[in-house]
Amino acid sequence: MRTYISRALALGAAALLLLLPSLGASHSEIRYNEQVAVLMYHHVDDIAQSSGTITTALFREQLAYLKNKGYRFITLQQFKDFMGGATVPPNAVLVTFDDGYESFYTNAYPILAELRIPAVNFVITHDMETQQALIPVMSREQIAAMTREADFIDAQCHTHQLHYKLEDGSAALTGRFVMEDGRREGEEEYKRRIIADTQACTAKLSELSPRPVDTYAYPFGINDELSREYVKEAGIRYAFTIFPGMATRQTNALRVPRINAGHQSITPEGLEQSILRRVEPAARGSREIPLTEALSQIGGQAALAAGGVRMEYEGREWNGQIGSRKLVHADGQKLSLRKPLLLKDGVPHIDPDDFQRAFGVQLTYDPAAQRFTVIPAPSLAR
Numbered sequence: 375m376r377t378y379i380s381r382a383l384a385l386g387a388a389a390l391l392l393l394l395p396s397l398g399a400s401h402s403e404i405r406y407n408e409q410v411a412v413l414m415y416h417h418v419d420d421i422a423q424s425s426g427t428i429t430t431a432l433f434r435e436q437l438a439y440l441k442n443k444g445y446r447f448i449t450l451q452q453f454k455d456f457m458g459g460a461t462v463p464p465n466a467v468l469v470t471f472d473d474g475y476e477s478f479y480t481n482a483y484p485i486l487a488e489l490r491i492p493a494v495n496f497v498i499t500h501d502m503e504t505q506q507a508l509i510p511v512m513s514r515e516q517i518a519a520m521t522r523e524a525d526f527i528d529a530q531c532h533t534h535q536l537h538y539k540l541e542d543g544s545a546a547l548t549g550r551f552v553m554e555d556g557r558r559e560g561e562e563e564y565k566r567r568i569i570a571d572t573q574a575c576t577a578k579l580s581e582l583s584p585r586p587v588d589t590y591a592y593p594f595g596i597n598d599e600l601s602r603e604y605v606k607e608a609g610i611r612y613a614f615t616i617f618p619g620m621a622t623r624q625t626n627a628l629r630v631p632r633i634n635a636g637h638q639s640i641t642p643e644g645l646e647q648s649i650l651r652r653v654e655p656a657a658r659g660s661r662e663i664p665l666t667e668a669l670s671q672i673g674g675q676a677a678l679a680a681g682g683v684r685m686e687y688e689g690r691e692w693n694g695q696i697g698s699r700k701l702v703h704a705d706g707q708k709l710s711l712r713k714p715l716l717l718k719d720g721v722p723h724i725d726p727d728d729f730q731r732a733f734g735v736q737l738t739y740d741p742a743a744q745r746f747t748v749i750p751a752p753s754l755a756r
Contacts, residue, residue, distance in 0.1 A: 403444060404464040410453060410621040411445075411649045412468045412614065415636035417509065418481040428636045430481050436635060437489055439642030440467060449492040450528045450589065454612060457627050467649075468621075469493040470614060470632060472532055472591050474502055474517075476510040483520060483527065492526035496591035496614070499578040500535035514582055521583040529582065530589040531610070534574040537593040545596040565604050572608035588612065602628045620652050624727075655726050655737055655746070662716055662723035668737060668746040676722060683715060683722040687733045696722065701732060 416426035418433050428436075441447070446463035448456075456462045469486070471478050474497035486493050501507040502514060520527045536546040544550075547568065551559040559567070576587045588611045592601075595616030605613060605628070612627050619631030633652065635645050655663050665676040665685055674687030682695045691704040699711040709732060713725040730736050735748045 405444075405650060406620070406653045407464050408461065408622065409654050410448065410456060410462060410466045410468055411652070412453075412470055412621055412630060412632040413635040413645075414614075414616060414632040415469070415471045415482070416473055417475050417636070418477045420481075422509075423638075426636055428638055428640075430485065432638060432640075433482060434485050434489075436640070436642045436645050437469075437485065437491055440646065441489060441491070443646065447491045449526055450494045450530070451585070453621070454589075457612065457621075457623060457625070459623065470591070471495040473509075473537075474498055474511045474529075474532065476512050476516070479512050479516045479520065483524075486527070487524065490526075492528075494528035494530055494589065496532035496589075497529050497575075497579060498532045498535070498537045499575045501537075503578070517579070518582040521585065525585075528585060528589075529579050530587055530591070531572065531575040531579065532591050533593055534571045534578070536568075536571050539594070545592075545594055547593055548596055548598050548601050564600075568601060568604040569608045572605045572610060576609055590614070592616075597629070618648075618652060620649075620654050622654055652738060662713075662718070663726055663729050663737060663746070664718075665722045665724055665729075667721070668729075671746045672735075672737070672748055674733075678720075678722060685732075687735075690733055692732055 415428065415433070417424065417428070418430055419427055420429050420431075437447075443465075445465040445467045447467050447469060448462055450468065452460075452462060452466075453468050456466075469491060471482065471493060472495075474495055478495050482493070485491075495512075497512070497517065498507070501511045502517070505511065505513070517529045521529050533547065538546050540546055540549045540551070542549065550564055551567070553559055553563075572590070579587045588609055590605055590610045590613040592613060592615055597613070597615065602613065610628070612630060614630045614632055616634070617629070617631045618633050621630050625631070631652075633645075633648055634640070635648075640648070655668075665683060669676045669685060669687055672687065674685065676683060676685040682693055685692050685694075692701040692709070693704075694701040694711075694715050696717045697714050699714045701709040701711065703709070711725065711728045713728060716723040724732075726737065737746045737748060
């Protein structure tokens with residue numbers, strides 16, 4: 375124990391340099407702006423094998439690769455500030471871990487400190503206190519040592535003791551208990567249970583960390599409207615799912631997507647491609663979408679005509695004037711835009727939110743393939 379804590383204290387000095395640009399890193403290409411790729415890991419171990427385990431060597435290779443390619447790793451506080459309106463560096467990445475395994479302290483933390491990369495670990499506080507989990511978890515002392523001596527490491531909530539599934543297969547966070555008298559848990563009882571469990575988790579971690587404990591990761595990524603409402607009522611301001619995607623300021627702060635990085639089959643190059651596939655259109659260095667290119671790539675079309683733009687996709691036909699905040703449908707219906715249509719280098723552009731309202735779909739842009747695609751609507755609640 376003392377060896378690990380001493381090592382953590384010695385590595386704490388790295389925090390002073392954490393937000394400085396990495397020497398030797400490549401900053402030649404901006405792949406995206408004003409969005410964050412949130413990476414998800416669980417277990418870093420060289421012996422264990424599971425779908426959520428990655429070796430120390432591959433973990434180091436992934437992070438070093440992204441860093442050398444010009445990705446900028448941010449702290450949880452920087453992420454919170456970004457969601458509140460602050461800027462983040464281009465190619466921003468946030469590293470997250472679930473479950474509070476001891477391997478984070480013994481294997482991941484030294485690598486993170488060496489590379490000057492921040493991270494947050496979502497802890498199951500009941501496991502922390504009982505030390506009865508199948509995989510060894512961090513102790514109170516280990517969590518306190520890291521979070522107090524290294525200001526780039528955060529410990530946040532993964533429930534107190536709701537990280538399991540009920541007999542009917544539902545998650546303990548969203549399902550309803552069967553009570554001792556055989557009846558199903560009532561809605562008021564459910565609400566009290568979720569709030570009490572969340573407050574227990576935040577209280578126990580607040581004893582160990584000098585920073586606010588107001589962030590949460592849903593067990594198995596499962597959540598619904600009521601569970602989100604109740605964890606928020608318990609003091610949670612930000613919550614992470616396992617739904618893949620990029621985080622933008624338009625993202626629901628209680629449904630933040632993450633990109634899985636913690637599988638042994640995910641090479642450094644594969645991880646970067648996984649990020650790039652999910653980059654929002656703003657990655658092109660502009661908040662607006664080039665209409666002609668985007669529509670043609672998803673099966674529609676757009677063309678300039680007499681100072682205006684005619685656009686069509688899957689039976690929806692709109693006409694608009696450059697500089698105008700209004701579109702007129704072929705049937706006479708009118709649509710007010712958030713931002714005016716723009717002409718850049720002879721190409722008509724539209725705001726992404728206006729595009730979604732006009733055509734009913736969201737777009738994502740893959741810089742590697744230089745191509746727009748439609749984001750499929752999720753089939754499950756996230």
